[in-house]
Amino acid sequence: MFVPAYKKLPEATFDEKIRQLDKILSECVLCPRKCGVNRKKGEKGYCRADANLCISSYGAHSGEENILVGKFGSGTIFMSWCNLRCCFCQNYDISLKGVGQIVSIEQCVEIMLYLQKRYCHNINLVTPTHFTPQLVKAIKIASERGLNIPIVWNCGGYENIEVIKLLEGIVDIYMPDIKFSNPQTAKILSNAYDYFEQCKMAVKEMYRQVGEIHIENGIANKGLLIRHLVLPGGIAGSEEIFLFIKNELSERVFVNIMAQYRPCGNIPENINRPITKKEYWHTIESARRIGLKNIMVQNSLLDFQ
DSSP: OOOOHHHHSOHHHHHHHHHHHHHHTTSOOSSTTOOOOOGGGTOOOTTOOOSSEEEEEEEEESSSOHHHHTTTOEEEEEESSOSSOOTTOTTHHHHTTOOSEEEOHHHHHHHHHHHHHTTOSOEEEESOGGGHHHHHHHHHHHHHTTOOSOEEEEEOSOOOHHHHHHTTTTOSEEEEBOOOSOHHHHHHHHSOTTHHHHHHHHHHHHHHHHOBOEEETTEEEEEEEEEEEOOGGGTTOHHHHHHHIIIIIOTTSEEEEEOOOOOOSSOOGGGOSOOOHHHHHHHHHHHHHHTOSEEEEOGGGOOOO
16 A cells, blocks of 8 residues: 555654744745845745745646546645746646735644545645745645655755755655746746756656655556657757756656647747647657657647648
8 A cells, every 4th residue: 555755754754854944934045036035034036936835726626637637536735826927827826916815834834734524635736836935834734644645745846956855755745847948938938047957857856755656556656757748840959858857867767748738928929829739740740760668648738721
């Protein structure tokens, strides 16, 4: 029977990780932007979050990958704000405007336990990077009160590798985006010129911790699942991303190649259109040609040109 990683972590080790993460809030370096602000004193960096945990919504979600959703849904908790703040974000009201409610650690614990009572297959923490200390504390308390389902770390890929190292033994499934390989694209769309370099380091560490996806009865309970969103005109640099996965991780890593890009927000003219079916399938074929074995294709979303 599968036992989540956090159930096996010694209490002293868990407490020390919480202590180190909490200390970071006084001079925040949770992501590669390393703003250095004292969030405990109400200061806000690039992500716009202070020390208060802010949640937009939560529930049993059926819109995630099938191996996370199963019969009863993925127990998603959507965080407000974001350390990337991509100009094309479809959830801009959450990520850029911070729509949501401040919740206590205790309330977050209750949400996790509620989702488990709803028979959700996992706790899926969406855009968690900037609230890592608060969420890790909530996971420990929830575990002590009976939480016993996998933790999914559903992040944007722009992560501080030292913070990811602190998550070892806590996170069961890492689900990062790998958005762009081209630094100029990353700079224009996410103001993160070093996105790919930082992402590669973080994802390699994630893979070291949890390895390839492990599935029991159709549901993933451990491993790495990468998401990649196809952008118009191939500006994401998908092929270089696939080569990185094949050569530096494994050809067997699960990769969800996503088709749901829609133009919104304050975006450059060259991406002010949906992607075409040809662009999507060209990206799929590129991944296959490079040799990736576990490609997730979104046929249900292909109702575009």
